[in-house]
Amino acid sequence: MKFSAYIFTISLVFLTLVDVLVSLSIGPVHISIQEILENTYLFLFHKNPDWTISTIIFYIRLPRIALAIIVGTILGISGLTTQTIFKNPLGDPYLTGVSSGAAVGAAIGFLVSPYLVPVLAFIFAMLAVGISFAISRSDGEVNTEMLILAGVSVSFLFSAVASYIIYLKIANLRGVLFWLLGGLYGATWTNDFWLFIALIAIFPVMVYFRRELDIMLMGDEQAKSLGVNSGRVKTIILLVSSLVTSLAVSVVGIIGFVGLVSPHIGRKIVGESHRFLIFVAPLIGANILLVSDTIARSAPQGEIPVGIITAFIGAPVLIYLLFRRRRM
Amino acid sequence: MNPKLIASIIVVIVIAASVSVVYAETYKQKVNASTITVTDDLGRKVPVKLPVTRVVSMDPSNTQMMYSIGAGSLLVADTSYDWWPANSTSLPHVSMDSPASVEQVVNMTPDLVLATTIQPAQIINQLQNLSIPVLVLEPQNISNIYTDMLTLGKVTNHQSGAEKEVNYMKSYIHGVESNVSAYLNLTGNKKQSLLYMMWSTPIYSVGPGSFIQNVLVDAGAYNIASSLNSSYPTVPLEDVVNDNPQAIIVDYEIPGLTNITWFTKGNQSQVWNNITAVQNDNILFFNQTESNWMNEPGPLTIYAVKTVAQFLYPQAF
Amino acid sequence: MIDVTGLTVRYGKKVALDNLNLQVQDGEHLILMGPNGSGKTTLLKALLGLVGYQGKISLNGKSTANLTRRELAREISYVPQIFSTSYTFTVKEFVSMGLYSITREWWEDDKRIHDTLNDVGIDDLRDKTINTLSGGELQKAIIARALIQDSKYILMDEPTAHLDIKSTQEVLEVVENFKGKGTIIVSHDLNALNKLGGNVLLIKNGQKKFKGVKDDPEFKSKIAETFETTIRETGDYLYFPLA
Structure with a gap:
């Protein structure tokens, strides 16, 4: 088990690299592998590459591929930790109110200034999360059952606010709609850089707590009696995952299913323990989002919102896994 | 259930059905008397009772067509988004934030309503069910604009305009x-x-x-x-x-x-x-x-x- | 020594434990008996710091309220009531969780796990997943997880409930072999008492009714009173007659 899990984790890393290369050579504009290699060489050594090809490769496809990997990783790891902490297989990173909070921020942003959309989306996502947490604190720690309900209630409230803002100012409907559907079309190296920084800041935290996450699956009482300060771990993990999810959402909007499905696929392959799952689930998330986005940006009728593709991939996978579980 | 009750329900249904059939027939005859049937941009065949004297426009483009053919004086209501030929008219405005208020439109007692697909189909059907003809004029190309304006001319008796x-x-x-x-x-x-x-x-x-x-x-x-x-x-x-x-x-x-x-x-x-x-x-x-x-x-x-x-x-x- | 003074636990308005005083010596075997809702499980949870309480619980003179979870886990381990699980941890992984209070390393191939699994007689199951275990097997795995914590005390909540006769015997044999650990066993029936002997604590409505050995002349009348029934004895074997 352990040996094969190592092998699998490493092969997932290789798969990701292969996916990157494949994705790099696919797009609405046909560019052959040879042209890619030639122009990469010319571009890297400042030797007058073909402008069209090098711009498409280095300023459009590559930053977008990087964004897909970073966001997929974030959604995968947040999805996993959310499912673990809530002990709920339907948990996703938006459970604490992130998505609807961000939607309100975005809607306000399009009223004020589009440059404020990411900032406001992030602020309002964290506001929604904060309200959910405040509601569900009891005896000095987060009550997860309360938090699910609080998350749902806060989501309803914020969704209503977002809808009302959109309804009031119909001219911005288009912007908010695009934003709500989510997409990686806005990818730039700058976005990639900041999200990457956030990711490498939170990843070690999640990895550090993987032992505790395993034990917390056994429930609060057992975890505590085994010596896990589960109240503290819950608060830290949920805050960190909400924070990084909000950051991702503020850049790419709301992309569903990746955070929900990746942990399930990972569990089927490396088992329940977070020892490997903490690496495998985000890697699967990265691959799902990268493949989905490659399809989304290469469609013959122009770009398709990537959330539609992730749902098309994610829902059947989830149904398959449920059938497998039932037969077991 | 009480057989008497069932019997009375059946009787009521039968009476209601026959009344409505008779009513519909007489209505049809009335329609036939002085109506023309025109086809709008959704392909609907809309019977319009002539003459048309009170028109409600539910879209700025429809308002513009009315004025451009010289039939602007027939309008009894337009939208708050109208800007041509004048920025705002003294006419009452129907709410353009869809869906429009059916009550408001009915209150104008129009004999023709002009709309686009910004209005939900339910609103158009509701008006049509109240025997108010609704023309959906939403041309898809420029020659389509011509046919729509000629249709409008025919219906409002402003053919030459x-x-x-x-x-x-x-x-x-x-x-x-x-x-x-x-x-x-x-x-x-x-x-x-x-x-x-x-x-x-x-x-x-x-x-x-x-x-x-x-x-x-x-x-x-x-x-x-x-x-x-x-x-x-x-x-x-x-x-x-x-x-x-x-x-x-x-x-x-x-x-x-x-x-x-x-x-x-x-x-x-x-x-x-x-x-x-x-x-x-x-x-x-x-x-x-x-x-x-x-x-x-x-x-x-x-x-x-x-x-x-x-x-x-x-x-x- | 565990020293409990004036322990009171309330769930809302309901008083689950009412000003309870108790001492458990190192190495003492204590069987905790009482009818449903008498406060047995609540007492265990209070000792483990899983419920809020008033009063004082101290371990060798130090209040448990001042210990971290890990420190407390090194002193007291817990065998919860058997649960059903769909998780696919292997027995090895599951038992290794008991080492958390000692080290945060990954340790599932540790010699301690092997030895402990042997002690409770389930070493052959080490690679099976816990969702496929029988009740008796899972109960033994839970006991192994508590044993590996290497604590001075083990608290067990109904370790033989829901088990068939053979599994009950096996589990009680495992418990009998706990060496030098203070043990508090919550039990509904008299099996544990008959098999293990030791002291008995009777509680009802959150109050202590009796503490002593089963040979105590007062015991039989107290237990009959606590459970509102009669008790009979055949040879050395106590039982509640059903008719």
Whole structure:
């Protein structure tokens, strides 16, 4: 088990690299592998590459591929930790109110200034999360059952606010709609850089707590009696995952299913323990989002919102896994 | 259940059914007496009782058609978004924020309502069920505008006004087209390639099957998004790089995208700075009026055609 | 020594434990008996710091309220009531969780796990997943997880409930072999008492009714009173007659 899990984790890393290369050579504009290699060489050594090809490769496809990997990783790891902490297989990173909070921020942003959309989306996502947490604190720690309900209630409230803002100012409907559907079309190296920084800041935290996450699956009482300060771990993990999810959402909007499905696929392959799952689930998330986005940006009728593709991939996978579980 | 109750329910149903059949028949006869049936842009056959004296318009483009054929005085209500021929009229406004209030419309006792598909189908059906004829006039191309205006002329008894206006529009468009084709023949230039932007990130544009695409074609543009298989495509940025448009038109009131700095200094400036249209500053930002001409298919669409043509081929005029 | 003084636990308005005083010596075997809702499980949870309480619980003179979870886990381990699980941890992984209070390393191949699994007689199951275990097997795995914590005390909540006769015997044999650990076993029936002997604590309505050995002359009347029934004895074997 352990040996094969190592092998699998490493092969997932290789798969990701292969996916990157494949994705790099696919797009609405046909560019052959040879042209890619030639122009990469010319571009890297400042030797007058073909402008069209090098711009498409280095300023459009590559930053977008990087964004897909970073966001997929974030959604995968947040999805996993959310499912673990809530002990709920339907948990996703938006459970604490992130998505609807961000939607309100975005809607306000399009009223004020589009440059404020990411900032406001992030602020309002964290506001929604904060309200959910405040509601569900009891005896000095987060009550997860309360938090699910609080998350749902806060989501309803914020969704209503977002809808009302959109309804009031119909001219911005288009912007908010695009934003709500989510997409990686806005990818730039700058976005990639900041999200990457956030990711490498939170990843070690999640990895550090993987032992505790395993034990917390056994429930609060057992975890505590085994010596896990589960109240503290819950608060830290949920805050960190909400924070990084909000950051991702503020850049790419709301992309569903990746955070929900990746942990399930990972569990089927490396088992329940977070020892490997903490690496495998985000890697699967990265691959799902990268493949989905490659399809989304290469469609013959122009770009398709990537959330539609992730749902098309994610829902059947989830149904398959449920059938497998039932037969077991 | 009580058999008596069942019996009475059946009796009531039978009576109600026969009454409504009889009523419907008499209504049909009434309709036949002095009505014409016209086909609207949804392909619906709409019987309209003549003469039409009270018209409600639920869209600025419909209002414009009414005035342009000389039937503006028949309007009893219009919308708060109307801006032509006058910025605001003294008429009561129906709420244009869809759905419109059916009550409000019925209260005007109109004998004709003009609408577009901005109004939900339920509203149109509800009015139709109340025996108020609703014409959905939403032309998909310029010749469709002509037929709609002639239809409107027939229904409102302003046939000659409609014909006069349509002839004027035809000659206006013909003038623009012949200027452009003469210029292209003379210089041997190819049509200018154009990116039409209705949103910035992602790039939301128009393609085959949309009204605006037809206007752009009439103005002599090669719309780079027309290769995409959709009426309203989201254009991949790499397509823009590959097609490298010579001109860009930006619709009115896209947040953040009101001048060239969005292209030259924005997030994706590394891409945009090398696009020909950006390098030559050949970008037209529609003002509100220009945007209205483009987005409201009606008598003013001809000015949209000329605006685009003049922008693309300034030497032709 | 565990020293409990004036322990009171309330769930809302309901008083689950009412000013309870108790001492458990190192190495003492204590069987905790009482009818449903008498406060047995609540007492265990209070000792483990899983419920809020008033009063004082101290371990060798130090208040448990001042210990971290890990420190407390090194002193007291817990065998919860058997649960059903769909998780696919292997027995090895599951038992290794008991080492958390000692080290945060990954340790599932540790010699301690092997030895402990041997002690409770389930070493052959080490690679099976816990969702496929029988009740008796899972109960033994839970006991192994508590044993590996290497604590001075083990608290067990109904370790033989829901088990068949053979599994009950096996589990009680495992418990009998706990060496030198103070043990508090909550039990509904008399099996544990008959098999293990030791002291008995009777509680009802959150109050202590009796503490002593089963040979105490007072015991039989107290237990009959606590459970509102009669008790009989055959040889050395106590039982509640059903009719």
